Amino acid sequence: MECRLGCGACCIAPSISSSIPGMLDGKPAGKRCVQLNENNLCRLFGKSERPAVCHNFKACSDICGNTNEQAFIIITELEQITG
Numbered sequence: 001m002e003c004r005l006g007c008g009a010c011c012i013a014p015s016i017s018s019s020i021p022g023m024l025d026g027k028p029a030g031k032r033c034v035q036l037n038e039n040n041l042c043r044l045f046g047k048s049e050r051p052a053v054c055h056n057f058k059a060c061s062d063i064c065g066n067t068n069e070q071a072f073i074i075i076t077e078l079e080q081i082t083g
Contacts, residue, residue, distance in 0.1 A: 003059040008032075008040030009071035010057055010064075014079050018051040020044075029079045 015029040021044065022034035035043045044050035063078070064071040 001059050001061055001064065004064065004068060004071075006040045007064070007068040007071055008036055009068060009075050010059075011036045011040070011042060011054075013072050013075035015083060016051065016053060018053050020051055020054075021049050029076070029083060 011033040012031070013029060015027065016023075016033070017026045019026060020033060020035060027033055033042075037043055042050070042054070044054070063074055065074050
């Protein structure tokens with residue numbers, strides 16, 4: 001599936017333990033990544049500074065659901081189960 005541009009769920013809902021420019025200790029679950037712009041697009045997309053975990057994430061219906069709201073719910077539940 002193609003990523004729904006502007007969703008941002010994968011940049012907000014999960015914790016990210018990798019260092020991110022502007023968030024050297026990573027980010028906690030539920031906190032907006034500082035690299036997410038006002039349109040919920042990654043400022044680091046396509047750049048070498050983008051963390052590998054972000055680069056390797058691929059949108060799929062099991063994780064992203066059919067709507068942005070479903071993506072937040074699913075990713076939040078996965079975070080709670082694995083966190």
